Each structure stands twice: as C-alpha cells, then as structure tokens.
Amino acid sequence: MGTSHSVTLDWEKCIGCTDCIKRCPTEAIRVRNSKAEITDNRCIDCGMCIRVCKSHAKKAMTDSFEKIHEYKYKVAIPAPTLYTQFKKIRDPNIILTALKKIGFDEVYEVARAAEIVTEYSRQIMEKGKTASPMISSACPAIVKLVEMRFPSLIPNVLPVISPKEASARYARQYLVKKGIPSEDIGIFFITPCAAKVTDSRYPHTFDHSEVDGIISIKDVYKLMLPIIKNMRPEEVEILQTSTSRGIGWAATGGEGLASKVYNHVAVDGIENVIEILERVENNKLDVEFVECLSCTNGCLGGPLTVENSFVATNRMSKVKKYINSLGKTRELDMYRDTINLDWQYSLKNKQVMKLDDDMTIALQKMERLEQIFETLPQIDCGSCGAPTCHALAEDIVQGNANIEDCIFMLREKVRDVAQNMVSLAGKMPPSIRHMENKK
Ligand code: SF4
Ligand code: SF4
Structure with missing residues (x-):
C-alpha cells in the first residue's frame, strides 16, 4: 500500500528497541514482529522518530x-x-x-x-x-x-x-x-x-x-x-x-x-x-x-x-x-508580480483517535477499552510494542492486538495454564494411578 508520508522505516536497520514509540506525539508507531511500523493516518511527519532512533532506521524520503x-x-x-x-x-x-x-x-x-x-x-x-x-x-x-x-x-x-x-x-x-x-x-x-x-x-x-x-x-x-x-x-x-x-x-x-x-x-x-x-x-x-x-x-x-x-x-x-x-x-x-498566496482548501478534522464513525459503536468500544485498560498493569513499559497501556487497550478494541501482547498478562496466563496442568495431573483416572503406584 502506498504512503503519503516522507518518513519511513528501513526494515533492515530496525532492531525493534521501542525507543521511538514513546516519543511519537501522535502515537503513530507500533513495534510488531520486532519492527517499528508507522500508522499512516496518524503520522504528521514531525521527524521525532528520525532523531531518536540510534540505529538510523527511520529516514525521510528526499530526492537525490x-x-x-x-x-x-x-x-x-x-x-x-x-x-x-x-x-x-x-x-x-x-x-x-x-x-x-x-x-x-x-x-x-x-x-x-x-x-x-x-x-x-x-x-x-x-x-x-x-x-x-x-x-x-x-x-x-x-x-x-x-x-x-x-x-x-x-x-x-x-x-x-x-x-x-x-x-x-x-x-x-x-x-x-x-x-x-x-x-x-x-x-x-x-x-x-x-x-x-x-x-x-x-x-x-x-x-x-x-x-x-x-x-x-x-x-x-x-x-x-x-x-x-x-x-x-x-x-x-x-x-x-x-x-x-x-x-x-x-x-x-x-x-x-x-x-x-x-x-x-x-x-x-x-x-x-x-x-x-x-x-x-x-x-x-x-x-x-x-x-x-x-x-x-x-x-x-x-x-x-x-x-x-x-x-x-x-x-x-x-x-x-x-x-x-x-x-x-x-x-x-x-x-x-503578484501570486496567489491563499490556500485553495480549508483544513479538515482528521481526528483519528476516535474509535468509530458510528457514535453508538464508538461508545461501546470506549466502554470495552476502559475495561481492558483496568486489567492492564498501567506502567506503560512499551514491551507490547504500543507506547502506553491505554494505546494497547485501544489496539485490542480495534482488533489490531491481543491481550497476550502484554507480557504481564501473558505471564499470568502461563501461570494459570501451569496450575491447571498440575491439577489435571492429580486427576488421573484410577487405572493409570494404580499403574503409577506399582512402579
Ligand atoms: S528506535 Fe529505531 S530501531 Fe528502535 S524500534 Fe524505533 S525504528 Fe526500530
Ligand atoms: S514522523 Fe513524527 S508523527 Fe510520524 S511516526 Fe515519526 S514521530 Fe510519529
């Protein structure tokens, strides 16, 4: 898909360090599969990510x-x-x-x-x-x-x-x-x-x-x-x-x-x-x-x-x-000479932070977002690839991320699974338990 921006990612150079995601003023960057993707409709080309990336993975596409x-x-x-x-x-x-x-x-x-x-x-x-x-x-x-x-x-x-x-x-x-x-x-x-x-x-x-x-x-x-x-x-x-x-x-x-x-x-x-x-x-x-x-x-x-x-x-x-x-x-x-200095077109409201065009659906999504946010650790560690826990909750609601992307939630899930395994092990059928005792 084409982009209407000049700031892009050099995939080879990106090491997925997440340094850039927190500095982006419009929360336009997510690290997914160890690479920092820019969400096109959120980027304002401010160049902040170019400045903060120590790997020089963000660059502006100028002409040679x-x-x-x-x-x-x-x-x-x-x-x-x-x-x-x-x-x-x-x-x-x-x-x-x-x-x-x-x-x-x-x-x-x-x-x-x-x-x-x-x-x-x-x-x-x-x-x-x-x-x-x-x-x-x-x-x-x-x-x-x-x-x-x-x-x-x-x-x-x-x-x-x-x-x-x-x-x-x-x-x-x-x-x-x-x-x-x-x-x-x-x-x-x-x-x-x-x-x-x-x-x-x-x-x-x-x-x-x-x-x-x-x-x-x-x-x-x-x-x-x-x-x-x-x-x-x-x-x-x-x-x-x-x-x-x-x-x-x-x-x-x-x-x-x-x-x-x-x-x-x-x-x-x-x-x-x-x-x-x-x-x-x-x-x-x-x-x-x-x-x-x-x-x-x-x-x-x-x-x-x-x-x-x-x-x-x-x-x-x-x-x-x-x-x-x-x-x-x-x-x-x-x-x-004179030239026309006026804009031809006015600016448009491009509020991309809204959750849905339909107000009822947007409200439902907002309610779900807040519920998910409450379950997250709220320390904005960035290891999920989103800049804040709130941004991750928004990504989940919009279908762009899973709750398991949060390492704390994943750890809880793994612990639950492990405990379930232990309790399942204790519920072996009597015939197998008898054989185990004979060993
Ligand atoms: S700061 Fe640079 S290397 Fe780190 S995730 Fe962002 S683009 Fe990739
Ligand atoms: S150029 Fe600015 S707005 Fe665009 S992704 Fe980089 S930091 Fe975010």
Whole structure:
C-alpha cells in the first residue's frame, strides 16, 4: 500500500528497541514482529522518530541530488536554515554562489518569499479573517497536528501558503515570462525537515506544488563544503535578495518578530507545542499570534540539518548582524508580480483517535477499552510494542492486538495454564494411578 508520508522505516536497520514509540506525539508507531511500523493516518511527519532512533532506521524520503539533471533549467530555493550550517560563514552570497557552482542555474531565496508572506499574513490578521489567536501555518507538522489533535482550532490557522511554495511560484512565473518553457524548469527546495517534503509532495490545502524536487540540507552540504572552502572573494556573486527579517524565520520567534506582532507566543518542540495549543483550546492564552514549530529551535533544529541547532541559532544572529551591516541586497523584478498566496482548501478534522464513525459503536468500544485498560498493569513499559497501556487497550478494541501482547498478562496466563496442568495431573483416572503406584 502506498504512503503519503516522507518518513519511513528501513526494515533492515530496525532492531525493534521501542525507543521511538514513546516519543511519537501522535502515537503513530507500533513495534510488531520486532519492527517499528508507522500508522499512516496518524503520522504528521514531525521527524521525532528520525532523531531518536540510534540505529538510523527511520529516514525521510528526499530526492537525490542527481534528479536536478532531469531538467534543462535547474533552480534551487534554499531554506534560510542553510545559511547557518557552515562554520565561520556569515555572508549568504557565498552559500548561494556555492549552490550555483554545484549545478544550479539560478537560486531564489525562500527567505525573501517569507517577507512577502509576512506582509500578507499581517493584512489577514488586521482584517480579523481568522479566529483569535491566529496560529501560524509555517510548520506543516503543526498544521497536521491541529487537524488531528486540535480540530477545534482549525479556524485559527493562518490560511496562507508557505514561503517555500510562494518562492517556487514566483520563480516559475518569472522564468516562464523570460521565455523558458515551464517543462524545462526544475525547482528544488533545499529542506531542513521531513514535514516540508511531505507538504510539497502531497499538498492538501492546494492542488499542485510548483516544487519539482526536495533535497536535504545534509545532501547539498557534502557537495558545497569543499567549494565554499576554496571560494575566492572575487568569485562570490551578489545573489541575496532577502533581509534579516526573512532569514530570521528559520529560528523560533522569527516569524512573529518579522510580522511585528508583539503580543505573540513562539514555542518550539512538539511537547511544548501541544501544551500551548491545549491552553489556546481552553481559552487560557491571551495573545494575538501563536507561532508553533515542531523542532527544538525551529527549522534550525530540523532532522535533515548538519549543525547542532543551538550552534546554528548562535550563527543565525551573526548572519543577521552581517546582513544588517551590508544594508542593501539584490533587487529582483519577480517579486513585483503578484501570486496567489491563499490556500485553495480549508483544513479538515482528521481526528483519528476516535474509535468509530458510528457514535453508538464508538461508545461501546470506549466502554470495552476502559475495561481492558483496568486489567492492564498501567506502567506503560512499551514491551507490547504500543507506547502506553491505554494505546494497547485501544489496539485490542480495534482488533489490531491481543491481550497476550502484554507480557504481564501473558505471564499470568502461563501461570494459570501451569496450575491447571498440575491439577489435571492429580486427576488421573484410577487405572493409570494404580499403574503409577506399582512402579
Ligand atoms: S528506535 Fe524505533 S525504528 Fe529505531 S530501531 Fe528502535 S524500534 Fe526500530
Ligand atoms: S514522523 Fe513524527 S508523527 Fe510520524 S511516526 Fe515519526 S514521530 Fe510519529
């Protein structure tokens, strides 16, 4: 069966250790037959399991760099996180030039598109087009989390495409106007995370993504590093169009800062995000804007990056300072055009945690679930392959597991069977007992 996710399991590498099952925020993983299976409709591609698996058995399905050669005109749209990955490099122009040197014909910064998206989001907020507080839609994992765990907050989510998608739309429109056939253009997003891979391959708030391929920061880093090390100052092209406002989006709080909404909360790390969204749901957060990012330190902490996210955060402030000292950046006509930044489709309530579509059956299942849960040891040891005893009870009710999957229940059953055997042995027919006594 096909998957609409970019996070997958490498079966050969999985040793069934269960480390990942407890860290998945949506309880999407079960270890069955010693392998960690992902339940497709529960996964939000947050990448947490990639980070925690010491065996490197969880991976994000990005495109290989070779894919760029399928197109005559190759365009890179790098996430601003890329600017923080190289030691001692402050100037984004060096990094953008290196992208061209590894094989791209043009580079257009996602950071510049982020500035345009910021302006548009402000207008939406001022017009009161979303419920308050407005929740950022920048992190695709969080958007999916809202659909799955906080559907009551769907009206709060900013219905605007991501800077990545905006950047790709601007680039294609501009190049087609310059006379390059659209089919010759290959637009490649350089990504820090798996959620953005899924968002481009399987968009659900618009029909079609203008992104043709997604390459991880890790993969381009290997190619760029030797070029950056040997680049002479006169080789550096002036390619940067963004300011520190757009580049700052890569770090936690960057979007809020750029939009100048001072009464805002910026939160990162999926557990912290869940806590904040619970407060929003219960009307216990008096702010105008909530910026939620799945990874610690925002996109700088994405699982497909190279640098430690705290070091990258420090480097980000140096890059921003350097840019501010430069003052002016390259002007590109393409940003004078307009593109549609609105979502085509609204988010959907995807509460997968419900037990059945039929309310009566769901209630019956809930009652049974609680009965089973009461019999379980409730220590959430994970040895059954489910993250909690409650999750195992749910799996049993849904027909996906057995009570004997719990080792404590299995041990009780084995003890009962052994006791029954002993008592059966004592109930031998008199004829056999007589023969036994004769021995
Ligand atoms: S953490 Fe999960 S995916 Fe990695 S080896 Fe353990 S069970 Fe397998
Ligand atoms: S990517 Fe996130 S939601 Fe999906 S299985 Fe891994 S930890 Fe769970």
